[in-house]
Amino acid sequence: MNEKSPEKKEYDKIAMWLLNLECNFRCPYCFYDDSQRSMKTRAADWVRKKVPALDPYKTRFATPEEIGKFFDETGKRWYIQISGGEPFVYPKFVEIVKRLSEKHLITIGTNLSLPIDEFISKISPKNIWSFYVSMHLGERERQGFSVEDLLSKVKKLREAGFRVEINYVMYPPLIPRFPEIYKKFEDEGFELQAKVFRGAYGGKLYPKAYTEEDRKVFYDFIPSEIDRAASFDNLSFTGVPCTAGMNLIRINPGGSITRCPHDRERLGNMFKGKMKLHKKVKNCVVPHCKCTLAIKEGCVDFRKRK
Numbered sequence: 001m002n003e004k005s006p007e008k009k010e011y012d013k014i015a016m017w018l019l020n021l022e023c024n025f026r027c028p029y030c031f032y033d034d035s036q037r038s039m040k041t042r043a044a045d046w047v048r049k050k051v052p053a054l055d056p057y058k059t060r061f062a063t064p065e066e067i068g069k070f071f072d073e074t075g076k077r078w079y080i081q082i083s084g085g086e087p088f089v090y091p092k093f094v095e096i097v098k099r100l101s102e103k104h105l106i107t108i109g110t111n112l113s114l115p116i117d118e119f120i121s122k123i124s125p126k127n128i129w130s131f132y133v134s135m136h137l138g139e140r141e142r143q144g145f146s147v148e149d150l151l152s153k154v155k156k157l158r159e160a161g162f163r164v165e166i167n168y169v170m171y172p173p174l175i176p177r178f179p180e181i182y183k184k185f186e187d188e189g190f191e192l193q194a195k196v197f198r199g200a201y202g203g204k205l206y207p208k209a210y211t212e213e214d215r216k217v218f219y220d221f222i223p224s225e226i227d228r229a230a231s232f233d234n235l236s237f238t239g240v241p242c243t244a245g246m247n248l249i250r251i252n253p254g255g256s257i258t259r260c261p262h263d264r265e266r267l268g269n270m271f272k273g274k275m276k277l278h279k280k281v282k283n284c285v286v287p288h289c290k291c292t293l294a295i296k297e298g299c300v301d302f303r304k305r306k
């Protein structure tokens with residue numbers, strides 16, 4: 001093995017690209033539940049399943065070349081964090097990453113249930129910062145994918161030189177299994193990261209409803225102070241300078257570009273090749289911020305949180 005994910009994160013600007021809402025999993029706590037997946041998307045899913053040749057994506061999305069050109073023409077090196085939905089169900093996903101990773105740095109958020117051999121054979125890890133893999137244990141097993149299958153995939157990626165981070169959502173019925181699964185991955189040299197569940201379960205609202213016992217199981221495995229604060233506190237930076245909009249953008253599935261996931265100020269559309277970034281730093285104008293990437297990458301000063 002010659003090439004590896006880079007040691008240093010070097011980039012000019014960040015794009016949080018929510019590539020799609022479509023997913024082969026149906027996690028009960030999914031933020032993009034069926035009510036949020038638009039009628040059009042659900043109809044497209046249905047058509048694709050019934051008549052694969054009529055892939056509706058063919059007419060809905062830009063090509064890898066167009067997307068690559070969009071970023072290249074800015075003259076900047078972007079750190080593009082791709083998430084979904086499940087990115088690997090997106091047509092030509094491997095080609096898109098291949099094209100983007102020629103010049104830009106990429107992280108891929110995935111449930112890693114679909115085959116990855118093509119990805120490994122076509123893409124060099126030298127511009128792939130990491131795979132951010134979500135375990136989603138209950139849904140993984142319900143779909144007939146095993147923990148062993150996931151373990152063998154992350155080992156394959158590591159052997160091919162890719163950095164891999166793995167998170168485990170603390171959905172209440174899955175908390176008791178965390179220590180056993182943690183050990184299984186630890187034995188192979190991986191450290192699972194705990195991620196809190198947000199939502200209702202058993203008539204209670206989480207994360208508030210976690211008991212002391214629950215927290216003992218996973219609190220120390222939440223990776224950083226910023227993650228802990230974003231998990232349990234209502235972080236706010238209203239009125240605090242933030243470089244989002246200038247150095248960080250969010251791209252939505254339809255291509256629209258906004259300042260960040262919380263501030264919907266429109267800054268253009270990737271599929272139309274249009275983007276107008278802020279020329280100078282502006283204050284945050286929204287009441288809440290859970291954008292740990294913006295905080296960790298220094299867009300806003302964590303110490304100024306309210």
Ligand code: SF4
Binds near residue numbers: 024026027030031111
């Ligand atoms: S894998 Fe992610 S996007 Fe897919 S259903 Fe689960 S939480 Fe939602």
Ligand code: SF4
Binds near residue numbers: 259288290299
């Ligand atoms: S502080 Fe957070 S919510 Fe406010 S603009 Fe920055 S990234 Fe967006």
